[in-house]
Amino acid sequence: xxxxxxxxxxxxxxxxxxxxxxxxxxxxxxxxxxxxxxxxxxxxxxxxxxxxxxxxxxxxxxxxxxxxxxxxxxxxxxxxxxxxxxxxxxxxxxxxxxxxxxxxxxxxxxxxxxx
Amino acid sequence: xxxxxxxxxxxxxxxxxxxxxxxxxxxxxxxxxxxxxxxxxxxxxxxxxxxxxxxxxxxxxxxxxxxxxxxxxxxxxxxxxxxxxxxxxxxxxxxxxxxxxxxxxxxxxxxxxxxxxxxxxxxxxxxxxxxxxxxxxxxxxxxxxxxxxxxxxxxxxxxxxxxxxxxxxxxxxxxxxxxxxxxxxxxxxxxx
Numbered sequence: 545x546x547x548x549x550x551x552x553x554x555x556x557x558x559x560x561x562x563x564x565x566x567x568x569x570x571x572x573x574x575x576x577x578x579x580x581x582x583x584x585x586x587x588x589x590x591x592x593x594x595x596x597x598x599x600x601x602x603x604x605x606x607x608x609x610x611x612x613x614x615x616x617x618x619x620x621x622x623x624x625x626x627x628x629x630x631x632x633x634x635x636x637x638x639x640x641x642x643x644x645x646x647x648x649x650x651x652x653x654x655x656x657x658x659x
Numbered sequence: 660x661x662x663x664x665x666x667x668x669x670x671x672x673x674x675x676x677x678x679x680x681x682x683x684x685x686x687x688x689x690x691x692x693x694x695x696x697x698x699x700x701x702x703x704x705x706x707x708x709x710x711x712x713x714x715x716x717x718x719x720x721x722x723x724x725x726x727x728x729x730x731x732x733x734x735x736x737x738x739x740x741x742x743x744x745x746x747x748x749x750x751x752x753x754x755x756x757x758x759x760x761x762x763x764x765x766x767x768x769x770x771x772x773x774x775x776x777x778x779x780x781x782x783x784x785x786x787x788x789x790x791x792x793x794x795x796x797x798x799x800x801x802x803x804x805x806x807x808x809x810x811x812x813x814x815x816x817x818x819x820x821x822x823x824x825x826x827x828x829x830x831x832x833x834x835x836x837x838x839x840x841x842x843x844x845x846x847x848x849x850x851x
Contacts (some may be wrong), residue, residue: 560731607832608727637692
């Protein structure tokens with residue numbers, strides 16, 4: 545009983561070290577990109593997003609221990625579903641709210657006409 | 660046979676905890692969405708760009724990342740059944756986590772003292788709610804960690820304790836992952 549692993553597989557020092565240094569590098573690059581600011585703003589936002597997602601993947605694998613084993617798959621499926629819910633929730637909110645002006649313009653025109 | 664049943668039960672429990680973590684992710688995604696919608700509504704007050712000190716945020720990030728790593732070292736010591744090492748690494752993790760919370764509270768107090776409270780504008784409300792919710796989670800994690808350290812020293816590295824430490828480990832790794840998005844979206848993208 546005492547040998548049951550609660551997180552699917554044995555964690556190794558190698559995985560933690562890899563996760564730590566990869567996260568360190570990704571964080572440092574993100575901060576450096578903002579500090580140096582040699583890209584256009586659009587490209588910078590995109591790079592920051594990519595770096596964050598890379599670090600999400602690194603930490604999910606190295607620290608959380610997500611994997612493709614039989615037990616890991618049970619954890620992976622709801623994880624992917626959560627990502628979908630988040631994409632709809634956060635992406636959808638931003639999509640709607642950032643386009644309010646555009647979508648309300650007909651209403652604004654109508655107001656002008658009636659006044 | 661009993662081992663097999665126990666293993667099944669543990670796997671199921673772990674899955675339940677994992678579902679809690681994922682639902683907490685959705686909670687944070689809603690707060691992030693609020694922040695993304697409201698961050699420009701500063702009502703003439705300051706925005707994140709005006710008060711962010713990047714080296715400070717970098718330092719904050721490092722303390723949390725280091726705590727995630729040292730928690731991993733505690734888990735490795737646990738696998739080797741070295742109780743003292745486990746408690747030592749948990750203590751180090753606790754100190755890093757505490758340093759993180761200390762930095763965050765300092766920033767909040769500084770803002771509040773300068774007259775920029777959460778009532779200042781929609782942007783500040785969204786900022787304090789998002790970053791504060793993360794800070795609250797870390798604080799709860801710290802209390803949880805202190806309790807587990809106490810229990811470890813009393814009961815030793817029993818199966819029960821291993822399970823509890825695994826849950827806290829997942830919670831702690833999750834908090835570090837949320838922080839990636841806090842520093843990227845709130846601070847870095849706010850400064851660009």
